[in-house]
Structure formats: C-alpha cells, structure tokens
Amino acid sequence: MTTSTAQPPAPVGPRFKKQVPHNVKTSRRAAWMFAPSLLVSFIFVYVFIGITVYISLSNWKLGTSPDLTLRQPFGGTYAELFQEQRFQADIRNVVIFTIIFLVLAIVGGLVAALFIHHVTVGKGLFRTVFLLPYALSFIVTGVAWRWIFAPSTGVNEILRSIGIENPPGWTTDTTILGALNDPSGTDFLKIQFGIPVALLPIIFAAAWQLVGFAMAMYLAGLASIPEEHLEAANVDGANTWQRLRHIVLPQLWPSTITCFVLLLHVALKIFDLVVAMSGSGPGFVTDVPGIYIYNYLTSRYDKASAMAIVLLLLTLAVIVPYLIRGYRKERKA
Amino acid sequence: MRVQNKLKVSMAVTAAVSLIAVTGCSANQPAGGGGGDGTNKLEITSWWTSGSEAEALNVLIDGVKSSSPGLSVDNAAVSGGGGANARQALAARLQAGSPPDAWQLHPAGQLKSYVDGGQVADLTELWTQNDWASKLPKDVAEAQQVDGKYYTVPIGVHRGNVLWTNPAVLSKANAAIDPAAGVDGLISTLKQVEASGTTPVCLGDKDIFASAQLLESIIMSRVGADNWKKLFTNEYSFDAPEVKQALEDYKTILALSNKDHSAITWDEAVKKMANGDCAVSLMGDWAYGELLNADKKPGTDFAWVTFPGKEDIFDYVGDGFSIAAKNTPNPEAANAWLKTLMDPKVQTEFAAKKGSIPAVTNADISTLSEYQQEAAKSFAEASVVSSLAHGQVTTAEFAQTYADAVSTFNGSGNVEAFLASMTQAQKTQL
Numbered sequence: 001m002t003t004s005t006a007q008p009p010a011p012v013g014p015r016f017k018k019q020v021p022h023n024v025k026t027s028r029r030a031a032w033m034f035a036p037s038l039l040v041s042f043i044f045v046y047v048f049i050g051i052t053v054y055i056s057l058s059n060w061k062l063g064t065s066p067d068l069t070l071r072q073p074f075g076g077t078y079a080e081l082f083q084e085q086r087f088q089a090d091i092r093n094v095v096i097f098t099i100i101f102l103v104l105a106i107v108g109g110l111v112a113a114l115f116i117h118h119v120t121v122g123k124g125l126f127r128t129v130f131l132l133p134y135a136l137s138f139i140v141t142g143v144a145w146r147w148i149f150a151p152s153t154g155v156n157e158i159l160r161s162i163g164i165e166n167p168p169g170w171t172t173d174t175t176i177l178g179a180l181n182d183p184s185g186t187d188f189l190k191i192q193f194g195i196p197v198a199l200l201p202i203i204f205a206a207a208w209q210l211v212g213f214a215m216a217m218y219l220a221g222l223a224s225i226p227e228e229h230l231e232a233a234n235v236d237g238a239n240t241w242q243r244l245r246h247i248v249l250p251q252l253w254p255s256t257i258t259c260f261v262l263l264l265h266v267a268l269k270i271f272d273l274v275v276a277m278s279g280s281g282p283g284f285v286t287d288v289p290g291i292y293i294y295n296y297l298t299s300r301y302d303k304a305s306a307m308a309i310v311l312l313l314l315t316l317a318v319i320v321p322y323l324i325r326g327y328r329k330e331r332k333a
Numbered sequence: 334m335r336v337q338n339k340l341k342v343s344m345a346v347t348a349a350v351s352l353i354a355v356t357g358c359s360a361n362q363p364a365g366g367g368g369g370d371g372t373n374k375l376e377i378t379s380w381w382t383s384g385s386e387a388e389a390l391n392v393l394i395d396g397v398k399s400s401s402p403g404l405s406v407d408n409a410a411v412s413g414g415g416g417a418n419a420r421q422a423l424a425a426r427l428q429a430g431s432p433p434d435a436w437q438l439h440p441a442g443q444l445k446s447y448v449d450g451g452q453v454a455d456l457t458e459l460w461t462q463n464d465w466a467s468k469l470p471k472d473v474a475e476a477q478q479v480d481g482k483y484y485t486v487p488i489g490v491h492r493g494n495v496l497w498t499n500p501a502v503l504s505k506a507n508a509a510i511d512p513a514a515g516v517d518g519l520i521s522t523l524k525q526v527e528a529s530g531t532t533p534v535c536l537g538d539k540d541i542f543a544s545a546q547l548l549e550s551i552i553m554s555r556v557g558a559d560n561w562k563k564l565f566t567n568e569y570s571f572d573a574p575e576v577k578q579a580l581e582d583y584k585t586i587l588a589l590s591n592k593d594h595s596a597i598t599w600d601e602a603v604k605k606m607a608n609g610d611c612a613v614s615l616m617g618d619w620a621y622g623e624l625l626n627a628d629k630k631p632g633t634d635f636a637w638v639t640f641p642g643k644e645d646i647f648d649y650v651g652d653g654f655s656i657a658a659k660n661t662p663n664p665e666a667a668n669a670w671l672k673t674l675m676d677p678k679v680q681t682e683f684a685a686k687k688g689s690i691p692a693v694t695n696a697d698i699s700t701l702s703e704y705q706q707e708a709a710k711s712f713a714e715a716s717v718v719s720s721l722a723h724g725q726v727t728t729a730e731f732a733q734t735y736a737d738a739v740s741t742f743n744g745s746g747n748v749e750a751f752l753a754s755m756t757q758a759q760k761t762q763l
Contacts, residue, residue, distance in 0.1 A: 061730060062446045066428075085741050085750075151593035172595045174744050190750075279539045282595045283744010284737075295736075298417050299729035 049312065056305035066301075077302045078310075085190035087307070089284035090292050094314070096195050097203055097288065098267040104207035106259050109214020110252070114244075116215070117222045127219070131212035138209070142276025145205040146171075149277070171278035173197040174285055198285040202277050209273075210266060214259045221255035222248070261322060268315050289314075375406045375666035377654075379437035380419035382412035385622060389687035393488070393670075396679040401669045409433055427452045432657035434667040440476040440485050440653050441719045442565075442727040447655065448479040454656045456483045459668065465675055468693045472717035476725075477653065485653040486671045488680065489689035492708050493617045493648035493720045494550040494640040497603055497624070500633070502531055502612040510613070512641045516554050516582050519641045523589050526612040534586055535614040536594040537602030538743070544594075545722035545739045546648075547615045548583045554642025555579040558716035561646075565727040567763045571755035580748045587743070595743065607635045615640060617650055621704050622688040631704060645715040650723045651692065727763070734758040 056077055059067040071077060081087050116126050133141060148154045149170040159167040176194035183189050225248060233243050271290030280287040289311045296304035375397065381390045387410070394406045411419035416437075423436050427450075438444060447453040460466060460483040466474045469487065477485045496519075498510060506529035508522045523533035538544040553561050555575045563569035570576075587594075591611065594602070599616055600623050606614035607629040614620075621631075629635055639645060654674060656667045673679055680691035685701060690709040698709045719725040724732035734754065742751045 062450065062728075066450075084737075086737050146596070150596055152591070169592065170596070172593050278596065280541060280740050281744075282740065284740055285744060287740075294417075295733060298420055299733040 052305045052308055056302055056309050058302060060301045062299070062301065071302070077306045081303060081306050081310070083188065083190075086284050086287060086292065088189065088191045090287050090289050090307075091310075092191060092193055093196060093199055093284075093286065094268060094270075094288050097199060097206075097270060098264065100195075100200075100203045101206050101210075101267045102260060102263055104203065105210045105214050105263055106256065108207060108211040109259065110218050110256075112211060112215040113218030113222055114248075117219060127215075130215050133209045134212040134216075136209070138206075138273040139276050141205060141209055142273045145201065145273075146277045149201045168197070170201045171198045171281060171286060174282050176285075196285040198278065198281050202274055202286060205277065206267070206270065206273055210263055214263065217255045217259045217262075218252060221252045225251045257322070261319065264318055265315060268311060373401075373404050373663070373666065375404055375435075375663055375670060376409055376433040377406065377435050377437075377670065378409045378411065378419060378423055378433045380411060380413075380416040381437070382410050385686055385688065389489075389683050392682045392686055393673060393679060396676060396682075397666075397670050397673040400673055400676075401666065404666055404669070427657065430660050432660055432662075434661055434663050435654045435656045435670050437652060437654055438485065439723060439725045440487060440651050441725045442732065443724055443729065444477070444485050444653075444655070445479050445727075446729060448484055452658055453484050454658045454661070456486065456656070456671070459483075459671060463672065463675065468675070468677075468695055470694060470713060470717055473649065473651070473692055476649065476651065476717075476719055485655045486674050487651055487653045487692035488674045489652050489683055489687055490692050490712060491617050491619060491650040491652075491689045492712070493546055493650050493723065494553065494646065495616065495618050495620070495708075496638050496640050497606055497614050497616060497620055498636050498638065499606050499609055499612055500636050502526065502609055505529060506531065506612065508612070510638050510641065512638050512645075515641050515643055516551055516579075520582065520585055520589075523586065523612070527589060531609075532589075532591050532611040533613065534590040535602040535606040535611040536587075536590040537597040537599045537605075538594050539596060539598050541736050541740050541743075542722050543599045543602070543616070544587075544743060545736050546617065546720070547586070548579070548739055549720065549722045550615055550640040550648060551582050551586070552576055552579040553646050553648060553718060554640060555582070557642075557644060558646050558718050561718050562726075564759070565721075565731070565763065567759050571759060572752055577748060577752060580742070580751060583742075584746055584748070587746075604629075617648075618704065618708060619688060621702070631702070637704060639711065639715075645711060647712055647715040647717045648720050649717045650720045650725060652689075731758055731762050734762065 054068075057070055057075060059069050059071050061067065073079075112126075112130050116123055116130070119126060150156075151167070151169045151172055156167040156170075175197045176192040177197055179192040179194035181189060181193055183191060229247050229251075230243060233247055238246070269290060270288055271294070274286055274288050274291060278286040280291055289307055293304045293307050293311075296307070377390075377394070379390060381387060390408065390410065394408065398404055398406060411422045413419075416439075419437070423433075426432055432452075438447070444453070465486070473487060473490070477483050477487055496510065503509060503522075503526070506526040508525040508529075510522050511518055514522075526533040536543060536547065552575075555578055556564070556569070556573065560569045560573075560575070564571065591597075591602075591605070597605075599620070603614045603616050603620045603623060604627050605611060607624055607627065621637075624635055625631070640648075654671060656664070656671070661667055675693060677691065677693050677696035680693055681696045681698065681700065683689075684691050684696075684698075684705065688705070690701070690705050690712060691698065694713055698706050701709070721727065721732055721735055735758075738751050738754045741747075741754075
C-alpha cells in the first residue's frame with residue numbers, strides 16, 4: 001500500500017556536487033539494482049494473485065487433492081458464491097463495517113488530535129493514552145471487549161443496576177436496522193440489507209483501537225501547518241470555527257486521505273477482532289470475508305480463493321481511483 | 334572505481350540471496366532426516382497440544398519407545414483451530430513430498446479426502462495380519478475404511494451425544510429425563526423446568542459446532558442410526574418428515590436455551606449448567622474433563638444421560654493415525670507406531686489421560702472413571718454412527734455446508750431454507 005508523502009526538496013549545495021549524472025549506463029545499473037526486489041515482489045504478489053485467480057476458476061475443491069482443470073461453466077464458483085446467504089451477509093457486513101468504522105476512527109482521531117494539540121498540560125500523557133490501544137493486538141482487545149459486551153454480564157450489569165429491564169443483546173442481536181428489503185426466500189437476495197445491530201459493538205471496538213493511529217497522523221499534519229497562516233487569520237478577525245474550517249481542515253486533507261487508505265484495508269481485512277468478539281454470529285450477522293476464507297480453506301479451495309479475489313476487488317475499487325488521482329497530481333506538478 | 338566494485342558485489346549478493354529465497358520456496362526435495370541419515374527417528378504430527386492431550390500423546394510415545402528400543406520420537410504437534418492449522422501444515426508437507434511418518438486424523442469423511450488425493454497408505458495388510466477388525470465394534474472398523482480398504486488405525490473414542498444434567502435443578506422442578514421417552518419426552522421435561530423459573534438449556538455456540546452437534550443429536554434420535562448413515566450416501570433425504578420434525582424440535586429447544594448462547598463458548602455453557610443456571614447442556618464427553626477441572630463432582634454437581642431417542646445411538650467422534658502413501662521417511666517405525674496404538678494397555682492408559690474411551694473392545698476399563706466405563710459399555714452395545722458436526726461422517730465440504738446452514742437457521746429459524754440447502758448439498762456434493 002503506497003501513500004503519498006511530501007517530496008523532500010532536491011538536494012543542492014556543494015555537498016551534492018558530485019551527483020552521478022543520469023545516462024544510459026546509470027539507468028541500466030538502476031534497473032539491475034531494482035531487479036531482485038522487483039522479481040521477488042512480482043512473484044510473491046502478482047504471480048500469487050494470478051494463481052489464486054486460477055484456483056478460483058478451477059475444480060480444486062480439497063486442499064489434499066489438487067484438481068487444476070477449469071470448472072465448467074466458466075466461473076461457476078463465483079456464481080455459486082454470489083447466491084449464498086453467507087456471502088451476501090459478508091459483503092453487507094464488510095461494507096457497513098468499513099463505512100461506520102472509517103467515520104468513527106477518522107472523526108475520533110481528528111478530535112483527539114485537535115484536543116492534544118491545544119492542551120497545555122499532560123500532552124505526552126494524553127498522546128500515550130490514546131495511542132496505547134493501537135499497540136495491542138486485536139485478539140487481546142477482542143477478548144476484553146467480548147467480556148464487556150457479554151449480554152448476561154459485562155456492561156449490561158451496569159444497565160440493569162440503573163433500572164434498564166431489557167438491556168441490548170449486543171453481538172447476539174439479529175435485528176437489522178433500517179432494513180431496505182424483506183427477502184421472501186425464493187429471491188436471489190437472501191439477506192436483509194441494513195445495519196446489523198450485532199456489528200455495532202465490534203465496529204466500536206475497532207474504532208476505539210485505531211483512533212490513536214488516526215490521531216498520530218493528524219498530530220503530524222497539525223504540526224506542519226505554518227503558524228503564520230493562523231496568525232494572519234487571527235489578525236483578520238477569524239474566529240476559532242472559521243480558522244478550523246478554512247485553514248486547519250483544508251491543510252489536514254492529505255492526512256485524512258492517508259488515514260482513509262490505511263484504515264480502509266484494516267476494515268476490509270478485519271478477522272481477528274471478530275473471531276475474538278463474536279465469531280460468525282447467528283445468521284452470519286457478524287461474519288466477514290476473512291472468516292469465510294478461513295472456514296473454507298480446509299473444505300473448498302476454489303471457494304476460499306474466489307472470496308479472496310472478491311476481497312481484493314473490493315480493495316482495488318477504492319484504492320485504484322486514489323492511485324490514479326495521485327499519478328495525475330504528480331504529472332501536473 | 335572501488336565504490337563501483339562494492340556496488341557490483343552487493344548487487345550480486347542481493348540477486349543471489351533473492352534467488353535462493355525464491356527457489357527455496359518451491360523446493361520439491363525428498364524428505365530429510367528419517368532413515369536416510371542412519372538415525373532411527375519417528376516423526377508424528379497431531380493437534381494434541383493442550384495439557385491433557387499432550388500427556389495422552391506422551392503415553393503413545395512412551396509405548397512405541399518401549400516396543401522399539403533406540404527409536405527417537407519427534408513430536409511435531411501443531412496447535413489451534415480444532416486441528417485446522419495442523420491439517421493445513423500437513424497438506425503443505427504432503428504436497429511438497431515430505432510427509433511425517435504418521436499423522437493424526439478423524440476417520441471416515443476426513444480420511445476419504447486423503448484417499449481421493451492418493452496421499453494415504455493402504456493398511457489392509459497390516460489389519461489382516463494382526464486381525465484388528467475382530468477387536469473392534471463393526472461400525473468402528475468400517476469407519477477406518479474407504480471402499481473396503483483400511484487406511485487408518487483408531488486410538489480413542491469420544492461420544493458426541495451426551496446430555497449433561499444438573500440433578501439439583503431437575504429435582505427442584507420435580508422433573509426427570511427418561512432417555513427412552515425420546516425427544517418429545519425431553520421437550521416436555523424442559524418445559525417443566527421452564528415453569529419452575531429456571532432456564533432449561535445451556536448452550537454456547539459462539540463456535541457453531543456446538544449447535545451443529547445439538548441439531549445432529551436431535552436428527553439422529555428422530556431418524557435412527559440406519560437412516561442417519563443413509564443421509565450421506567444419498568439414500569435418505571434431508572427432506573424427510575422426520576428431519577423436518579427434528580428441525581422443529583431444535584427450534585423449540587433453541588427457544589428454551591439461554592438468550593446469550595451465541596456469545597458464549599461450549600465450556601462456559603457446561604459450567605453454567607453445573608453452577609445451576611440451567612438444567613441440561615448437550616456436549617461431547619470432552620465436557621467431562623472440563624467439569625472435573627472446574628471442581629465439579631460427578632453425580633452431585635452434574636450427571637449425564639444419552640441424548641433421548643428411540644434407540645441407543647453412540648455419536649462417534651474418533652481419533653486415528655495414518656501414514657503417507659509414499660516418501661514415508663521411516664516406514665518400519667511408522668508400522669511400529671500403528672501397532673503400539675492398537676495395544677489394549679496403551680489404549681487404556683491413553684484414555685485415562687485424554688478422557689476418551691478405548692476403541693478396542695478387549696481393553697481393561699476397570700481403572701477408568703465411572704462415566705468412561707458407562708460410555709465404553711454403551712460403545713460396545715449401541716449403534717455407532719459418525720458425527721457430521723465434527724466433519725467425520727462425510728466430506729469436509731458437506732460438513733461446512735451443514736455448519737453454514739445451522740448458522741443461517743440460528744438467525745432466521747427458516748426450516749424450509751435449511752432443508753433446501755441440505756438437499757441441494759446431497760445432490761451436488763455426495
């Protein structure tokens with residue numbers, strides 16, 4: 001995953017006078033230098049993606065007995081996949097998870113960064129407190145969150161003690177909020193589209209853990225905003241909100257994009273946190289593509305591979321426009 | 334000039350290292366170690382890594398060492414995922430042509446996938462030489478076969494369909510469970526418990542196998558042992574009225590269970606039962622060891638009955654060992670290992686540590702616990718069938734389809750959708 005960072009200014013001055021000139025010889029040497037890493041990344045990324053695509057189109061069902069003939073009709077595994085209730089639930093869950101998680105983590109990170117940037121006492125302490133969860137593994141925090149959201153104990157004990165008779169079932173709740181459809185059973189769509197309530201505690205836990213990461217990104221962004229801009233705005237009589245809206249936020253835009261891209265793949269790849277907190281859940285309300293792939297690796301190689309490719313395409317659908325935009329910008333510059 | 338030379342050297346080194354890295358991964362080299370280097374070594378893979386499992390495995394290792402003096406045993410156990418991780422590691426080694434000498438597996442369906450891949454050795458000769466079939470219940474011997482040939486050797490037997498009960502809760506509700514009264518009798522008992530103000534059933538299906546096993550026990554009870562087997566040869570349909578009835582029963586029992594069942598695990602559920610939070614909990618007999626570890630006393634804190642049904646059915650979840658079809662590093666040691674497994678004394682000692690029961694009928698069970706003795710007796714007399722929830726009775730694919738269908742059903746309660754996906758799987762996957 002690449003991220004655009006500001007290009008360092010071209011080195012000038014006497015120390016860099018002896019810079020090797022660009023010619024055919026040096027560029028050939030550069031190609032040689034890059035060859036090993038290009039070769040390794042070509043094999044371990046693109047060849048393996050190619051193999052996975054091929055397996056997803058083949059008859060290779062069991063890990064123990066490879067069958068590399070192409071499946072007839074072509075792409076049958078994908079057709080089979082798309083009809084599954086579990087697959088449809090997984091796609092719904094990962095989309096909902098990604099959207100809400102990104103909003104929570106990015107907004108939370110921005111607020112935390114603004115707070116720490118302007119606080120005068122205990123800056124270091126706050127920074128550590130917010131960043132600490134990011135240093136823990138999802139399995140560790142997932143187990144703790146599972147206890148917190150356990151319906152019969154956990155946070156529900158507190159809710160009961162303050163008089164709430166029927167506290168929520170958290171990850172055991174099968175309700176879909178704002179359902180857009182009601183599948184009859186014979187339709188192609190076998191799930192209700194909407195926000196699965198059971199997913200919300202997991203999204204919250206994930207956002208809590210990654211807020212520190214977003215905060216660190218924004219803190220770096222805030223530090224790079226020139227004081228002069230803010231002072232000039234002050235002199236012009238801009239209030240706090242106007243300064244935030246017209247000076248700080250626009251200059252934080254690159255940090256936002258970086259956060260977005262880096263957190264996006266955390267969301268799409270999410271696996272360990274869900275496994276620790278709830279598993280697949282009743283009716284797959286908390287299932288995600290990662291768990292699907294893991295479950296099918298020992299029983300259907302082709303289906304697990306097809307799901308992996310779908311996951312890859314989901315990632316590309318967001319990353320590719322971002323990369324294209326980056327290239328265009330570079331060219332203009 | 335010197336700088337350029339350095340550059341060339343470092344480029345060459347990088348290229349060489351990366352080439353080695355690349356070719357090393359596709360290595361198809363013959364198995365290292367084993368007989369080739371003159372040492373007498375035996376390598377065993379399994380997923381037995383927890384305390385009691387590792388101790389039980391050590392019984393087997395000590396056994397083979399005493400029968401083959403001078404043999405050094407390499408325990409290559411891989412933990413996690415209910416064996417899924419170990420099977421992944423094994424598959425990779427089989428592909429690379431570098432198998433261990435022997436590996437653990439569940440018999441029947443899981444065995445079939447290795448046979449189909451031509452990766453497991455035919456052990457029929459070893460079986461007939463030692464007359465092992467006569468020392469096992471017929472159903473168990475059959476579970477070690479694919480198409481009439483033996484491919485695996487059974488070491489221990491677990492039972493899947495045990496209903497663990499809390500005597501205090503049952504007597505408070507003035508209720509009793511009569512295995513002969515069948516599923517209907519069970520449900521009316523459970524309703525009696527509910528009327529007394531206690532949750533009747535403890536279930537912990539955060540890992541879906543727990544509900545898959547509950548449903549499988551109900552289906553077995555409704556359709557009987559013979560029809561259960563026919564479900565996986567496509568001679569009996571999932572669309573049968575008995576299966577449909579079993580689904581309705583399961584729905585009823587699910588409604589009588591703790592509301593948070595999908596948030597807790599099976600071991601938490603059986604402990605809840607022993608603590609008096611509910612009357613019964615269905616789980617395999619590995620729950621027995623879990624309850625003992627939690628300082629619960631058999632007979633007073635908890636008791637057990639076979640899951641009620643019209644006949645005595647033993648839901649078999651077994652462990653066995655196989656050896657590779659080719660490239661086995663030390664075939665002699667592998668054979669010695671398999672022979673050790675079938676030694677009745679070794680099987681008894683293994684069962685004592687693992688909490689299972691011996692597979693051979695001529696083992697001395699008098700030293701085992703009360704539960705194990707009862708289970709061993711039932712094992713010899715009841716109809717033995719293999720578990721679907723544990724992927725033993727048929728292919729891994731079918732077992733995964735079943736697990737998914739149960740997860741979906743737990744969310745929707747849609748009987749027709751469940752039956753439709755299972756009959757579809759019968760048509761396309763068997």
